[in-house]
Amino acid sequence: MTIAIEKQYESLTEEGAVLYAKELNFFPPDAELECREIGDGNLNYVFYIKELSGDKSLIIKQALPYAKVVGESWPLTLKRAAIEANALKKHAEFAAGLVPTVYAIDEVLAITVMEDLSHLKIAREGLIELESYPNLSKHIGKYLAQTLFHTSDFGLHPFEKKKLVSEFSNPELCKITEDLIFTDPFFDKETNDFEPLLREAVKAIWNNGTLKLEVAKLKNSFMTEAEALLHGDLHTGSIFASETETKVIDPEFAFYGPIGFDVGLFLANLIVQTVTRENDKRVVILNHIQQTWEIFSSEFSELWKTSSHPFKDTEGYKEYILDKIFSDTLGFAGCELIRRTIGLAHVKDLDSIEDDNQRINFKKQTLQIGEALILKRYEICSIDEVFGLLERFRK
Numbered sequence: 001m002t003i004a005i006e007k008q009y010e011s012l013t014e015e016g017a018v019l020y021a022k023e024l025n026f027f028p029p030d031a032e033l034e035c036r037e038i039g040d041g042n043l044n045y046v047f048y049i050k051e052l053s054g055d056k057s058l059i060i061k062q063a064l065p066y067a068k069v070v071g072e073s074w075p076l077t078l079k080r081a082a083i084e085a086n087a088l089k090k091h092a093e094f095a096a097g098l099v100p101t102v103y104a105i106d107e108v109l110a111i112t113v114m115e116d117l118s119h120l121k122i123a124r125e126g127l128i129e130l131e132s133y134p135n136l137s138k139h140i141g142k143y144l145a146q147t148l149f150h151t152s153d154f155g156l157h158p159f160e161k162k163k164l165v166s167e168f169s170n171p172e173l174c175k176i177t178e179d180l181i182f183t184d185p186f187f188d189k190e191t192n193d194f195e196p197l198l199r200e201a202v203k204a205i206w207n208n209g210t211l212k213l214e215v216a217k218l219k220n221s222f223m224t225e226a227e228a229l230l231h232g233d234l235h236t237g238s239i240f241a242s243e244t245e246t247k248v249i250d251p252e253f254a255f256y257g258p259i260g261f262d263v264g265l266f267l268a269n270l271i272v273q274t275v276t277r278e279n280d281k282r283v284v285i286l287n288h289i290q291q292t293w294e295i296f297s298s299e300f301s302e303l304w305k306t307s308s309h310p311f312k313d314t315e316g317y318k319e320y321i322l323d324k325i326f327s328d329t330l331g332f333a334g335c336e337l338i339r340r341t342i343g344l345a346h347v348k349d350l351d352s353i354e355d356d357n358q359r360i361n362f363k364k365q366t367l368q369i370g371e372a373l374i375l376k377r378y379e380i381c382s383i384d385e386v387f388g389l390l391e392r393f394r395k
């Protein structure tokens, strides 16, 4: 009689991660390995593994059956690990060099083994330290255009696209976004987290029916418009960068949603930097905002020429689509700004400012800018007009 022993999920320790790495045949068989758990995100373990006498290294990322930031009281599907790994692979087909290489996927242990990017820095950290990333917006504009066009109905046969829509169904992670970005910050919910000095500003948001109606419309777009395979959480903490390289990590929130969501989240996180920086250090960020949209829209327009979509040459259709993406982008950016200021998951750019007056002033600005972007998203027609809006709220 043979007894089949099924492999079962267990969370790795650093020792376990080393044993796992040895099985991969990635390192020489006799290599001594060092391992550190370096995860600083809200959800997962990330193990860095390197040979002691040699240069080879890799990353083992493991999903936990709950959200790390809250604990076991917030259970969360392990399937997100495979979604993330498969999204990295799918996006690599169109944006090669802008995402880490996936070496292996283990669905039972919810593990992704991938390229180590430790020679780069998380863009949020670097931007806070005023480091210069001259290629950041060029690369992200390209990443956005390539991944979003090629997974949309403009880049795919409808059968192929709908197959991907079902493969990347990600309801639990979408629910987090639906709650934390589109719902909780606009109501008196216990997940919210804000400083007492912001209470009046926050109450004004909760009582603003016009704003809530527009947020409800944006939430509806997020939940119903399966336009392209999104990264789903494209903030500057999900981007590794150097002067020459850019790599997008962490697409565990990937799903089919509205294109403007990815563009909007990235721009919102740059807008936070325009708020916290002094005048002479802001220009570079404004240029990144301009360049992201310019590269995204021009590369998307170039790709449009290759489309087999029956209405591709119908006058005004491409412009209609790009205008829709632009207004969606502004609205989603507004929601991201508000949730990063008063919701559950904050950003270091704002929270690390020690001076109380300055920090509160900046947070009031991100709330005002967020609200204006949501309400005026159909009136604003260019990035220059976005800059006008940023100036209006600058104190």
Ligand SMILES: Nc1ncnc2c1ncn2[C@@H]1O[C@H](COP(=O)(O)OP(=O)(O)O)[C@@H](O)[C@H]1O
Binding pocket: 038, 039, 040, 041, 042, 043, 044, 045, 046, 059, 100, 114, 115, 116, 117, 118, 122, 237, 238, 249, 250, 252
């Ligand atoms: N491929 C990688 N190479 C090097 N470090 C990485 C890599 N992926 C993640 N990390 C490190 O782990 C941290 C958390 O990773 P992330 O994917 O954002 O996790 P989470 O899903 O928990 O947010 C990153 O901020 C980074 O420091």
Ligand SMILES: CSC[C@H]1O[C@H](OP(=O)(O)O)[C@H](O)[C@@H]1O
Binding pocket: 040, 041, 042, 043, 067, 069, 176, 177, 180, 233, 237, 238, 250, 344, 345
């Ligand atoms: C409880 S999840 C909160 C927040 O965390 C995610 O970000 P990350 O995985 O990059 O830390 C995502 O933005 C969620 O909204």
